[in-house]
Amino acid sequence: MGLPPGYTARVLRTISSSKASRHIRAALRRKNEFDPVLERGARYDTTRIPVREVNREWWHNALSGRRAHLRIGIYYEIFQQLLQCSPYTPIGNFTVTYPPIGYKQSNAESADHPAEVEQMPVLLGNTILPKSAAVQPNVDIDWSLFNTEYASVFLTNPDGYLIDTQYEILHWLVTNIPRGKSLVDGQVMKEYMRPLPFYGTGLHRFVFFLIEHNKPITYTHTQASSPSPPISKFEERIFQTSKFLSDNQIVPSECVSFRLFQSMWDTSVSTYLIEELKIAEPYYKFDVPLTRGQIKHNKIREVRSNKFRIK
Incomplete structure (x- = not known):
């Protein structure tokens, strides 16, 4: 520590x-x-414990912080699936923290001076339930590690589009943050949407990306060629990280860093879908494969039924 x-x-x-x-x-x-x-x-x-200072010291130590990101990126297939590039050691550093459940930001607070409350950090694969990530997180960018004019932050769920794994669900996008400023000075292309892992789909990866760039970037909605997602409201949030970077001529190994957490279904997802979005909740159930004994029993029963069937 x-x-x-x-x-x-x-x-x-x-x-x-x-x-x-x-x-x-x-x-x-x-x-x-x-x-x-x-x-x-x-x-x-x-x-x-001054978490930000500890994180900054840990990150500047290339033998621990940055190499840990390299290993985590390979393990969670960040480079292969999302960035579609060879593994590299990220350069930029930023922290993402969620305020406690039920916390509401007052008018006297700002993104630069948050209140002294217990924050839940987004690390490198820790588990955060949807109810704990219901509100927009605080993002602190360490501008001392790069000299670009702008930065952009977005949150994507590579496991949210269940029909086709090449697409993702975009949960948040803030672009063109001026150097030395906070997210409130950037352009909000997509408002923050809380994690919504459906029942029966297991753990979902939620990845925060930090992009450093010198020219303002643009965002164009991705049109999926596969069938629509189970929730029609997600159609406008279909996303591809690699396409977004290539459209803006961004090389991931030079200016892209990430943080990620995992989340799975809880009761707050059902409440949000039914009460806020006014839609039915998708429900997925795993079909347990039959054992050898069950398969043998079914075959015997089928043979007996055919043998003694009245014609």
Whole structure:
């Protein structure tokens, strides 16, 4: 969870001996154990870890943060299915956090200065239920890692279009965010839509992408050649990440980073579809394959019924 001041990741990487590294970590651990401030904070549950600073330090360490993204991208088929490119190590860094359930942003708050509440972070494949992702998340872009004029953020579900896996469902798209600004200064092409994994479809991947670019980009609705999705409202959100990038002449390996979480059905999905969208909920059920004993029993019953059938 990060290192104390004076012992940065760069200092530890310069230590050639693993034994010396273990001694330093043991000394830091003993020091923290006898620190009265940390002890008091742990006892009264008041210790707060600066997640953004820890994430930024972890990301700048190429041996841990960026290589972790490379492995996760390969495992979840981000490069192969969505970006359709060779695996690469992302450069940009950004954090995505969801506010707690039932939280409503006040007029005094802004995207640059959110309230001090417990946020649920989007990491690299953690599970977040739809009820916890019902409201628009907070996105913090680290502009110090690139020199482009604009940035764009979008959220896509590669498992949402059940009829054809080459298409996705676009849940959010904010383009052309000026350098140094927040998402409120960008162009909202698609309003945020909460995750809607249907009953019986298992875990869905929800991927946040950060694009860095120098020229303003445009968005054109993707027309699917396959049949319509089970919900007609999803037709206007059919999307292809690779086509969107190629239309804007964006090379993924140079300027695209990602975060992702997984989500599966809960009761809030049914409530949202019925009460908000006023539509029936799609229901999928897995057909359990028959065992060898069941297949044999069915064949015997079929033979007997044919043998003693009255003609």
